[in-house]
Amino acid sequence: MGVRKQAGDREFQAFVVGRWPRLMRTAFLLTGEQHAAEDLVQSTLEQVYVAWHRVASADAPEAYVRRVMINAHARRYRRKLREFLVPRSEDAGLTHEVADTGDRIAQADDRHVLLKALAELPARQREAVVLRYWEDLTETQTAEAMGCSVGTVKSNAAKGIAKLRAISGLAETVTLGGRK
Amino acid sequence: MKSADWETSHNMTQHDIALLLADAADEVEIGIAPAQAVIRGGRRRKARRWAVVAATTVVVAGCTGALALTGLSGDGDRGVSPASRPVASPEGPEPHMRTTLASGTDAGAPWRVYIDVWKAPADTAEAKATLAAMAKFGEHPEDVSTASELVGKVAHFVYRVTGEEARTTQIADMVLPEDDVQSGGEYGTVSLPLLPENDTAPRLVTGQVAKTAREVTCTWKDGTTTKVGRASAATEANAAVPVIHSLKDSPDDWFVCLAPKSTEFEGIKVTK
Numbered sequence: 533m534g535v536r537k538q539a540g541d542r543e544f545q546a547f548v549v550g551r552w553p554r555l556m557r558t559a560f561l562l563t564g565e566q567h568a569a570e571d572l573v574q575s576t577l578e579q580v581y582v583a584w585h586r587v588a589s590a591d592a593p594e595a596y597v598r599r600v601m602i603n604a605h606a607r608r609y610r611r612k613l614r615e616f617l618v619p620r621s622e623d624a625g626l627t628h629e630v631a632d633t634g635d636r637i638a639q640a641d642d643r644h645v646l647l648k649a650l651a652e653l654p655a656r657q658r659e660a661v662v663l664r665y666w667e668d669l670t671e672t673q674t675a676e677a678m679g680c681s682v683g684t685v686k687s688n689a690a691k692g693i694a695k696l697r698a699i700s701g702l703a704e705t706v707t708l709g710g711r712k
Numbered sequence: 713m714k715s716a717d718w719e720t721s722h723n724m725t726q727h728d729i730a731l732l733l734a735d736a737a738d739e740v741e742i743g744i745a746p747a748q749a750v751i752r753g754g755r756r757r758k759a760r761r762w763a764v765v766a767a768t769t770v771v772v773a774g775c776t777g778a779l780a781l782t783g784l785s786g787d788g789d790r791g792v793s794p795a796s797r798p799v800a801s802p803e804g805p806e807p808h809m810r811t812t813l814a815s816g817t818d819a820g821a822p823w824r825v826y827i828d829v830w831k832a833p834a835d836t837a838e839a840k841a842t843l844a845a846m847a848k849f850g851e852h853p854e855d856v857s858t859a860s861e862l863v864g865k866v867a868h869f870v871y872r873v874t875g876e877e878a879r880t881t882q883i884a885d886m887v888l889p890e891d892d893v894q895s896g897g898e899y900g901t902v903s904l905p906l907l908p909e910n911d912t913a914p915r916l917v918t919g920q921v922a923k924t925a926r927e928v929t930c931t932w933k934d935g936t937t938t939k940v941g942r943a944s945a946a947t948e949a950n951a952a953v954p955v956i957h958s959l960k961d962s963p964d965d966w967f968v969c970l971a972p973k974s975t976e977f978e979g980i981k982v983t984k
Contacts, residue, residue, distance in 0.1 A: 544754075545747040552745035560740035561733060569740055574750055581754025585889055643736045650736075665726060666733040696729060 544584050548577055551597065558598075561662045562605050564651040576601040598667070598677040602659055649699040656684075657692035664689045755898055807849070811959055813870075813918070814968035816952045818906055823874045825918060825968045830867040831961040832890035836860045842867075853887045866890050866962055870918060874907055881908050884918070893963040894922040896982075903977035906970060915971035919980060920964040925956060927984035928967055934975040939983070940967045 552573065559569035559576075579600050580587055587593045650658055656678070663674040664685070674685045806812075807828070815824040830846060833839035839859035846852055846867065853867045870884035883904060894900075901919040905911035917930055928940045943955045954969040971977055 541751060544751065548747040548750055549745045553742045556740050556742050557737035561737055566740060570743075574746065574753065577750045578753035578757050581751060582758045584754075585892070642732065643739050646732045646736045647739070661729070662733065665730040666737060668730070693726060693729060 540584055540588070543588060544581055547580075547588075547593070551594070555597070555601070558662060558667060559601065559605075561647075561650060561666055562601075562658060564647050572601060572604060576604050579604070595673070595676060598663070598669075599679065602663075602677050603679070605659065606655060645699060646696070649696050653692050653695055656680075657688045657695070660685050660688035661692040661696070665693075755894075758892070809961075811957055811966075813957055813966055814954050814970070816970060818970065819973065821875050821907075822878075823872070823906055823916075823970075825916070826871050826873070827959070827966060828869040828871075829959050829962045832864050832866045833859075833862055835863060839863050851882075851885075854885050856887060862887070864890055868962060872904070872906075872908070872916065879908065888963055890961075890963055894920065895924070896922060897925075898922055899925075899928070899980060899982055900964075901980055913971075913976040915973075915976050916968070917971070917977050917980065918966070918968045920966055921956065921982055923958060923963075923965050925965060925982045925984070927982070928956060928980055929983040930969050930971070930980050931978040932971045932975040933978045934972075936972065936975065938969050938971075940969050941984075 555573045555576070556569055559572040560566065563569050563572055576597060580593075580597055583596075587596050590596060650661070653661065659678055660674060663669045663677055664671070667674075669677065671682045671685050671689075674689075675682045678685060809828050809830055810826055811829070812824055812826045815822070817823070828849065828851065830842055830851075833842045836859050839862040842862060843852065843856075843859055851867075851869050853862065856862050856865075856867075865887045866889075868884070868886045868888070869882055871880050872883050873880045884902065899919055899921045901917055903914035903917045905914055906916045919928065921928055926942055930938045930940065932938070938954065940954045940956055943957075954967060956965050956967045958965050
């Protein structure tokens with residue numbers, strides 16, 4: 533193996549270790565499932581490795597990685613792997629009661645309600661919501677990651693948020709100020 | 713105009729959604745980053761890249777109804793290559809960058825696979841000259857749009873020549889950084905029908921392996937195998953014996969072998 537390639541591999545390894553937690557969280561919100569999230573992140577990073585020569589010298593490697601991940605997510609969605617998005621059966625039919633924010637059971641319920649609600653959003657709306665409100669990207673950055681116009685991002689994010697607000701459990705949580 | 717109350721409520725809602733997302737994201741088990749597995753997977757993808765190009769080319773060209781791809785991810789990572797076009801074989805002696813990887817006769821029809829390897833240019837001026845030289849042979853890398861993109865990269869073009877009329881078709885186009893070498897048992901392959909038309913069994917196998925590989929074993933679907941080793945006095949005496957070729961300017965070594973008439977490609981492994 534060449535010296536430059538070894539150095540590139542070391543650099544890439546450091547990149548993977550450093551970005552893995554954040555990418556896993558984003559992938560989890562996109563897929564709603566632990567193993568699907570791991571698959572998505574690993575597949576994304578393998579693709580990044582192929583282009584690492586170019587990615588490493590780019591100004592914003594994170595933007596490239598996000599674009600690859602969103603593309604990979606979109607492709608999987610098109611293949612209708614909806615089983616990744618469907619909440620587990622034991623989560624179905626949970627009744628939601630608003631409780632003290634310190635209540636761990638209620639907090640877990642909120643997570644499941646949100647993940648279920650996210651899973652029910654169309655893929656593009658889910659991507660827009662996750663990138664805008666979890667990744668905290670601007671509309672322009674989100675548009676770059678999704679490969680669409682800013683207008684499309686606005687539309688998808690607004691529709692996604694509106695649907696999340698309409699979920700009764702979330703609406704109650706949001707009305708009370710959300711979790712801090 | 714939106715009311716102040718609506719704005720406050722709207723912003724609060726989005727703020728709360730962000731908090732809920734952060735809370736939900738914490739539910740995932742992060743685990744240890746599988747960096748080595750990712751690198752291995754990345755190397756496999758890299759080794760497969762040219763095979764995808766070749767397969768796409770054949771599909772676009774509509775030359776055949778069946779082809780087999782080794783380890784093709786199906787992720788559609790690559791764009792569509794320009795349609796493979798029959799190219800005229802330049803007459804006269806072989807150009808300096810050309811190497812015949814294998815040749816033979818199948819059911820009375822001669823065939824040959826050759827590769828053109830263009831040395832990595834050191835700077836943009838050299839890259840322009842290289843692109844101009846390629847153009848004289850009807851070659852241009854699919855991944856390269858400006859000369860600067862070719863700097864430090866080796867361009868490969870693989871061709872299949874069949875029949876008495878020497879019908880020549882480009883089946884692959886790959887550009888690799890000159891230091892992007894394969895190692896150990898890494899490989900890339902593509903299997904295609906020998907004939908561009910009226911042939912469906914993927915029997916013709918073209919592969920790239922590490923320069924350290926001493927033997928590759930091709931396995932056919934009927935369970936038989938063909939071993940491809942390094943050139944020796946014995947193999948030089950018999951042009952029909954496939955060998956691994958070391959090409960001066962390529963970061964990988966190359967081989968081609970053909971499955972027996974009654975079977976087709978199953979897989980390969982670097983066995984030594």
